Structures are given as C-alpha cells and as structure tokens.
Amino acid sequence: MAENNNFDREFCGNLAIHQTNSIQDYGYLLVLNSSDLNIIQGSENIADLTGMDIRTLIGTSFVDFLNEEDKERFREEATRQGRTRVPFNSTISGNGFNKSLNILLHISREIIIMEIEEADLSSARTFSEVFQEVRSFISTLEGIEELEEICKTSLAEIRRLSGFDGARMYRFDTQWNGTVIAEDIEGALESYLGQTFPASDVPKQARALYIRNPFRLISNRNYKPQRLFPVINPATNGFTDLSDCNLRSVAGVHLEYMANMNVSASMSIRVMVDGKLWGLISCHHVAARHPSFELRSIFEWLSMEISHRISSVLKQEQLKRSHEILLLQGEIARAVYQRSDIVLGLMEEGYQSLLSLFKCSGMIISLNGKIHFKGKVPPREELDNLLLWASGMGFSKVFSSNELSRSYDEAKSFQQTASGILSIPINSKNGDYLLCFRPEAVKDIKWGGNPNQAVNFDQDSPQYHPRTSFKLWLQTVYGQSEAWSETDIEAAESLKNFLMEFSSSLVL
Ligand code: BLA
Numbered sequence: 113m114a115e116n117n118n119f120d121r122e123f124c125g126n127l128a129i130h131q132t133n134s135i136q137d138y139g140y141l142l143v144l145n146s147s148d149l150n151i152i153q154g155s156e157n158i159a160d161l162t163g164m165d166i167r168t169l170i171g172t173s174f175v176d177f178l179n180e181e182d183k184e185r186f187r188e189e190a191t192r193q194g195r196t197r198v199p200f201n202s203t204i205s206g207n208g209f210n211k212s213l214n215i216l217l218h219i220s221r222e223i224i225i226m227e228i229e230e231a232d233l234s235s236a237r238t239f240s241e242v243f244q245e246v247r248s249f250i251s252t253l254e255g256i257e258e259l260e261e262i263c264k265t266s267l268a269e270i271r272r273l274s275g276f277d278g279a280r281m282y283r284f285d286t287q288w289n290g291t292v293i294a295e296d297i298e299g300a301l302e303s304y305l306g307q308t309f310p311a312s313d314v315p316k317q318a319r320a321l322y323i324r325n326p327f328r329l330i331s332n333r334n335y336k337p338q339r340l341f342p343v344i345n346p347a348t349n350g351f352t353d354l355s356d357c358n359l360r361s362v363a364g365v366h367l368e369y370m371a372n373m374n375v376s377a378s379m380s381i382r383v384m385v386d387g388k389l390w391g392l393i394s395c396h397h398v399a400a401r402h403p404s405f406e407l408r409s410i411f412e413w414l415s416m417e418i419s420h421r422i423s424s425v426l427k428q429e430q431l432k433r434s435h436e437i438l439l440l441q442g443e444i445a446r447a448v449y450q451r452s453d454i455v456l457g458l459m460e461e462g463y464q465s466l467l468s469l470f471k472c473s474g475m476i477i478s479l480n481g482k483i484h485f486k487g488k489v490p491p492r493e494e495l496d497n498l499l500l501w502a503s504g505m506g507f508s509k510v511f512s513s514n515e516l517s518r519s520y521d522e523a524k525s526f527q528q529t530a531s532g533i534l535s536i537p538i539n540s541k542n543g544d545y546l547l548c549f550r551p552e553a554v555k556d557i558k559w560g561g562n563p564n565q566a567v568n569f570d571q572d573s574p575q576y577h578p579r580t581s582f583k584l585w586l587q588t589v590y591g592q593s594e595a596w597s598e599t600d601i602e603a604a605e606s607l608k609n610f611l612m613e614f615s616s617s618l619v620l
Pocket of ligand 1: 123315328365378380394567579
C-alpha cells in the first residue's frame with residue numbers, strides 16, 4: 113500500500129469536474145429551456161457553427177435553425193416523456209451554410225443540454241459495415257473462456273477500430289488502485305503492463321461518472337476551452353451540471369498527467385461487473401485523435417458486450433468455487449457428526465477439507481478452556497494471549513484480516529506463519545473460537561511511478577501537480593497473507609452457524 117493514500121479523498125477526489133463551465137472544442141453546446149425550447153446558455157464557439165454570437169442567440173429558438181421537416185421532429189423528441197438521452201441527427205442552415213450535425217440531447221425537467229458535433233462524412237466505411245464487423249467480433253468473444261484472452265482480443269479490436277496507438281485493460285482493486293492486466297501498444301507509448309496506479313489517478317468523482325456514461329473522450333489535450341455564456345445558468349441559478357456531457361472540459365491536473373505520459377488523445381471505456389466499475393479500457397494516442405460520433409456509439413456497445421463476457425467468465429469461476437465449497441462443507445459437517453465431537457471432527461477427520469476450504473495452513477480451536485492446535489500456527493506461548501485478544505474483542509461474528517499485526521501488534525513476531533487470520537466464534541461468551549491461519553505472502557507491487565508522490569505541491573501555493581514519471585517503482589509488502597474473499601467469509605459464517613448449532617445440540 114502507498115504510504116499516503118489520502119490523495120483521492122483529500123485532493124483529487126474533491127475537484128468539481130462536472131461544473132467546469134466550459135467544453136472541449138470538438139463540438140458546441142447549447143442549453144435550452146425545456147418549456148419553450150429557447151436558448152438560455154451556450155458555448156462561445158457556437159459562432160463558428162451558426163455565424164452568430166452566443167450573446168445574440170440567447171432568447172431565440174433553436175428550432176428556427178432546423179429545416180422544415182426537422183422542426184416538428186425536434187419538438188417531439190425534445191418533449192417526449194421518459195427519455196433523458198436522445199440522439200438527433202439533422203442538418204441546419206443559415207446564411208449561406210448547410211451543415212450535417214450529430215446532436216445529443218440531455219433532457220431534464222427544466223433544461224435540455226444539446227451537445228452538437230459536425231458529422232464526419234469522410235468515413236471510408238459505412239456504419240453497417242462496421243456494425244457487421246463488430247457483430248462478428250462479439251461472436252468470437254462469446255467463445256473465449258479465459259479472462260486474459262478476452263482482454264487481449266478486446267484491446268486488439270478496439271485499436272483496430274479506433275486507430276489509437278495503444279489500449280490497456282486497467283482493473284481496479286478493492287482500494288480503487290488499478291493494475292494494467294493487458295496491453296496492446298505500439299510506437300512511442302511506454303509499456304505499463306503489470307504496473308499498479310494509485311486510486312487518485314482516476315479519482316472517485318471521475319470513477320463515479322462512468323456509472324452514468326460508458327466512456328470519456330479527450331481528443332486533444334491542447335484544445336482551447338470554450339466557456340459557457342452566461343456563466344450562471346438562468347434556469348437553475350447555478351453552474352450547468354455537465355456530468356453527462358462528452359464535451360465537458362477536462363481538469364487541468366489530468367491534462368498535465370496526459371502530457372507527462374506523452375499522449376495527446378485519451379479515451380477510456382468502462383467495464384462493469386455486477387453493477388460496479390470493474391475496470392477501464394484506456395486508449396492513448398501520441399497525436400490528437402478524434403473517433404467519429406458513430407464510432408463512439410460502437411464503443412458504447414462494445415463496452416457492454418465486453419463487460420458481459422468478463423462478468424460471465426468471473427461468475428463461472430465463482431460458481432466453480434461455490435460448488436467446491438459446498439462439497440467441502442458437506443465433508444466437514446459429516447466429519448463432525450461422525451466423531452460427535454468438534455475438535456476431533458475438525459482436527460482429524462475433516463482437517464484436509466478445512467485446509468482446502470479456507471486455503472489456510474493451520475488452525476487452533478479453543479473449546480471449554482482447552483486449546484487444541486494443528487498445522488502451522490503461532491508459537492505455543494503466544495496462543496493464550498492471542499485467544500485472550502480474540503475473546504476480548506468479543507467477536508460474535510466472523511472476523512478476518514490478512515494483516516493480523518494491524519489489529520494485534522504482537523502478531524508481528526509470528527507474521528511469517530500467521531499474517532492472515534479467520535476467527536470463527538463457536539461460543540464467543542465462553543471464549544470458544546476456531547482460528548484459521550494463512551502464512552505471510554510477500555508481495556511485490558510494481559507501481560507506475562512513486563505513489564507517494566502522486567500529488568506534488570508547489571511551494572507557498574495551494575497548486576498541485578501529478579507525478580512526472582511513471583517508471584516502475586517497486587514496493588515490497590510484508591506482513592500480509594493472501595486476502596480473504598467474500599466467498600471465504602460467507603463459508604466461514606456458514607461454518608460458524610453449523611458449529612454453534614452442533615455445540616448447543618450437545619448441551620441439550
Ligand atoms: C481522469 N485518469 C483519468 C482517466 C484515466 C486516468 C483513464 C479518465 C479520463 C481519460 O480517459 O483520460 C488515469 N490512464 C490513467 C491511468 C492509466 C491510464 C492510471 O491510461 C494507466 C495506464 N490525476 C492525477 C492526480 C489527480 C488526477 C494527482 O494523477 C488529482 C489531483 C485527477 N484524473 C484526475 C481527474 C480526472 C482524471 C480529475 C477526470 C478528468 C475528467 O474527466 O475531466
């Protein structure tokens with residue numbers, strides 16, 4: 113773990129990235145009143161599209177720019193109930209111009225935010241050609257059972273379609289650090305395969321936006337930000353919330369980060385598992401790059417398909433493990449019943465099953481004031497104190513830690529044998545516990561740059577910057593075992609219930 117992992121909470125995570133009041137310059141933004149569809153706010157570059165300054169456009173109707181046949185269609189789309197995100201392709205004309213546009217409407221009760229881009233008519237391939245290719249890719253994906261292979265195949269496809277110099281599969285851990293688990297790059301991009309990046313690199317509010325939007329595109333980090341006019345949205349009396357806008361301008365600290373990585377364009381596509389952000393497919397290009405509106409909708413679709421495939425492979429693994437657990441639990445219960453005794457059942461008959469169930473290497477049982485132990489456990493002279501600590505904590509539920517010395521300081525002296533502990537109460541009031549141990553698993557974390565310098569402060573100023581180097585920074589972590597999974601904890605809870613019931617049935 114990085115020494116200082118509060119950067120996400122204290123700095124980067126607090127930037128109001130949804131209220132930047134400006135947009136990237138690859139498109140235009142207008143805000144309409146939902147009631148009369150009049151323009152109430154817009155980006156300053158709208159003059160490039162319409163030939164009219166935003167100050168002149170305020171109070172006029174956007175519908176007037178549309179061709180006759182689109183006017184009614186627009187009114188219907190913009191006022192249709194129950195839809196919040198509506199694409200609207202159209203042509204607008206004015207004094208001597210006629211432009212094809214891709215428009216995305218974000219509809220809410222009071223306002224409609226319009227993101228407008230000029231359509232890319234130069235594309236060599238039609239949408240339906242790309243659609244057919246992607247369908248064929250998806251059938252290939254369906255046949256792949258290995259996570260690594262799914263990642264590699266997906267990255268190759270996204271690179272082929274997007275033409276970016278590189279794509280990486282970035283997987284979050286439980287602390288929201290992320291590791292590059294697959295990579296497909298060429299040219300000047302540095303390899304980050306196997307490297308871990310601290311949570312603050314993609315801070316919490318930026319991660320949260322992927323729950324609403326499947327991707328984020330920054331097509332040129334040297335874009336000229338286009339401010340919104342007026343600054344305060346007259347309908348909401350605040351800054352316009354740009355959370356859902358692709359055009360939303362980018363936090364300065366992230367633009368610096370991109371410069372430090374030597375990339376001009378960045379596109380990230382979410383991977384969701386069980387309704388949570390599992391990872392990002394991060395694409396980089398050394399020069400500026402702007403995938404078309406249509407291609408981006410293909411990436412939204414791919415994001416869904418890749419997420420489904422990864423979810424189903426992970427679910428498959430989980431099912432396999434759950435089945436294994438059920439069998440082992442059955443064997444353990446049978447062993448205890450056969451011996452009619454918890455200690456004999458767990459320590460002799462069911463011992464191997466228990467080791468396999470919790471992937472542990474030793475255990476102790478304290479029952480009716482007597483201590484029994486087997487396998488690799490802390491030294492005998494430590495056991496009384498360890499049990500006193502466990503009963504002092506009064507754990508009536510399963511307690512688990514993969515770093516026992518964090519909660520119990522004395523554990524440092526025996527961390528090689530027992531860094532991980534799973535404490536299963538049999539009768540907590542009596543001090544009766546089953547404790548299972550996992551040995552220390554010394555782990556090397558290959559950080560992408562020193563995580564303790566993820567944020568660098570200017571002297572005498574509140575300004576801060578991201579780190580400038582992403583060169584491998586090795587951290588060796590001692591005193592931790594393999595982590596206990598949710599499935600381990602569930603299995604432990606179920607064993608606890610069985611042991612409690614069994615011991616009370618003996619008393620009766
Ligand atoms: C955003 N940071 C991001 C994004 C990525 C990363 C993928 C989403 C936007 C995008 O697609 O570019 C980080 N990209 C990575 C990482 C890899 C990669 C880790 O390819 C590894 C291979 N960033 C900092 C610090 C702060 C910070 C110190 O380093 C804050 C103090 C903030 N990162 C930050 C912010 C955003 C961001 C605010 C959101 C930018 C936005 O959407 O406007």
